[in-house]
Amino acid sequence: MTSTSRSKRKGRGEIERLPSGSLRVRIYAGTDPVTGKRHRLEEIVPAGPNAEDDAERALTRLLSQRDEQRNARTRATVNQLLDRYFALTRVEQTTKENYESLARLHIRPLLGDVSLAKINGETLDSFYNVLRKCRARCQGRKYIEHRTDRPHKCDEKCGPHKCKGLADGSLRKIHAVLSGAGKRAVRWGWLGVNPFGQADPLPAARPHPKPPTADQAAKIATQAWKDLDWGMLVWLAMVTGARRGELCALAWDRVTLKPGAGVLEIRSSIAQRGGRTWEKDTKTHQQRRITIDDATVGLLAAYQRRCAQRAGLGEEMPGDARIFSNSPDGSRWLKPDSVSQRYARMCARKPLEWDMNIHQLRHYSATELISAGVDVTTVGGRLGHGGGGSTTLRFYSAWVSEADQRAAGTLSTRLPELPVALDPAGALKSTVQAAEDTQYKRIAADLRGAIVCGALKPGDTLPPFAELASRYGVAFNTAQRAVKVLKSDGLVTVSRGRRAVVASPDTRRAQSDVVSLQTRRRAT
Template sequence: MLVYSGVDPVTGKDVYLTESTRDEKKVEEIRTRLLAKVDKQRNAATKATLAYTLEAWLEVHEADESTRDDYRRLIERNIVPAIGDVPISKIGTRVLEQFYAQLRRCRLRCNGKPYIEHREPGPHDCRVVQHRRKPGRPTAKTLAEHDCGQMQCKVIECRAHVCKPLAAGSVRKIHFVISGALAAATRWEWIESNPATDAKKPKQAAPQPKPPTSDEAARIVAASWEQDAGWGMFIWLKMVTGARRGELLALRWHDVHLDQGVLEIRRNFTQRSGKAREKDTKTHQMRRNSLDSDTVDLLREHRARTQEQIERLGLKFDDAGFVFSYEPDHSRPCNPDGISHRYARMCAELGITSHLHTLRHYSATELITSGVDIRTVAGRLGHGGGGTTTLRVYAAWVADSDRAAASILANKMVRPAPQPGPSSEGSEAT
């Protein structure tokens, strides 16, 4: 039996509810049930759209400001333009799965037909040349002799659309946002159940960390110290602690306990769209990382240099100052993106393919392959779940460590002497 249910909000096609039976006596019962379901969709308790529900959810959802900004960016860029006007009573599991599939094919959700992506709405020239000419007032002669290729004039033009799938991780984030909003709508009794609960989302790609080799790490550290001592100290500490970029930038001198050889990681520093923020660590927990004697000595020297530079300017050294800063009084941490760009430039000059986060992978893999247990590694890195995340990300290196452990145990045991085989007489007797 087919019952018309309306128009699909994603595809624009007619939707029918279906149910089959071989018992003629149940036909009327099925028809009544399907019509009731259609009527329930058309006359829901609320007419709230998904866009309205998302906005209401953001008002009550507990998250730090940068996370909320990420959610709002996904909502405005991907969710609202596609299904924001759809009433939440019309959103089902099938609608969500179709939406996710479209995003995985093309982030602009094109229909597969070729078209031109215009850089601006309204009438405009699709191809514009921004001429670069020699300094001075242009004359008819200089304009006539102008060579766009020689002057490297910039050409701006509207180009044909090329489908770019949205990454699986981004679609999973979109699913989390929609699911959270619809869960809130369920609690508020706007809808009876959350359709996102059963919706199939893209699989999470297996992590494939690619840390620098030991030789590359040694070259990176040497190059950083050659640039300047402060930069060298940052790269050294990033390697030996495996801390996140923002966690090291948020360090203040009162977090560094040199007498105890302990580093307290309590905060994270971020800067986006010109907004600088200090917030909790990713797991919202502080941790204490032990430091080796060499690192303690280097930090003592770094502190002494910092104190001398500040006092030379007639300022007073303060333990509340940041450990890594470009400000004369160390009152503000370094820009996170600037740090990442500097590291990328340095590695490019060395001919090494690496980005700053790989030093975190380097620290983890070196510890694991050296036999340090997963829980300890997870604690130093600040992973949640008691080591579950660490094991998932670094499973390949855990296998290497397990093979090394097998060799260690075997080498501690005395191998038995070769046993003689069965004698020839015994063989003949058999």
């Protein structure tokens, strides 16, 4: 300590005056578990008349923070945490490589050198905001994006950079990496609390797949069967709903080709990263048996004979031979990415010209099963979902448009007749008034006929409005309207509080003259 500095010890903390006049508050917070060095928490209090009091409060706050174990117990950076996390975390290889790629491209460039002690809610909000705006983190810079980093001649694929943020799915994976690493750091004693938990929770994914319609599926199958090998793969994807990697891993000893007892066993899957492929467990680490119909059993049996004859092996393929392979003996599996690319190209070409992917055939299989009335637990079992069908309900049952249409059709037959209709121009028009017009005119015509034929003689009273309404099944006002027409024609007389009375011929003529006079006056 210099001669211009002095220190004041208080328990386990220290307040030191710096040459500038500011006060440095420092406490011992244990040994850094990463470096093995003594770890201290520090805070600088600016010089001022209340600096001493502010320093005392800062000292108390730091001591409380340490005692409550809310402090970072290490000066390690996010990069150091991620290195240790990936070294010790045991997850599926493809998942781990995907997470490492996200860390390399997006986490380390922005947060890698930041000390864990400085990670807070504001830092995380800023981090995610940058990624949402532009995955290249251009910060408004204008530059040319080239299709490759290697020397090349620019074409239409090279052009001005356009900002494109990371998708919500990628952001959720990044949050999973950081949150998982933070939890490990707490367990290892690096941190008191997980700082990455301060980020706002990202919205849950909303599934919006679009399975092919029945008509589209028929056209896809027709197009695929132009190549028998390719047609068999696409057909099996439709029938079983298996994932592309599971289809690539299928071998002949995993199929039972007996009519009435056809079964397909899903035991493994093919994973791919770049040009490298390997066989692994299924996504949910479950093996499953899928029953197949007799038509598919017959197709697979014929396909096996075709493959065996092509390889010069007689009528059957070896049990370990892959069902779908580019080698005649089935010794090599197909690459999942190649399957996806071929399917997308087939759908994009004429006569289909659709933007589709092969995973939608899985959606199609689930949709058709649920539409047919199969319970979701069985559907989930065929698809290899965990959770006893909860995943199936959450991700598939909402898209059963065919079943929904049938439900709507059933309901429509039980609904009352609509009081609206479309006019010739296609506009919506209420039929309520039209129906009432027809009803009151019918009542007036019936009463008029009774008066003309003598069934109702002059001086006779008409039935009460309530009786007319009940007899014709109309509203009270409709009956009143019918009698009002008879009054305007001079056929009846109406007095307040009394029933309508059939008028005498003289009264009718007088009323007719009055009506004619009023009509002429209105005309002039």
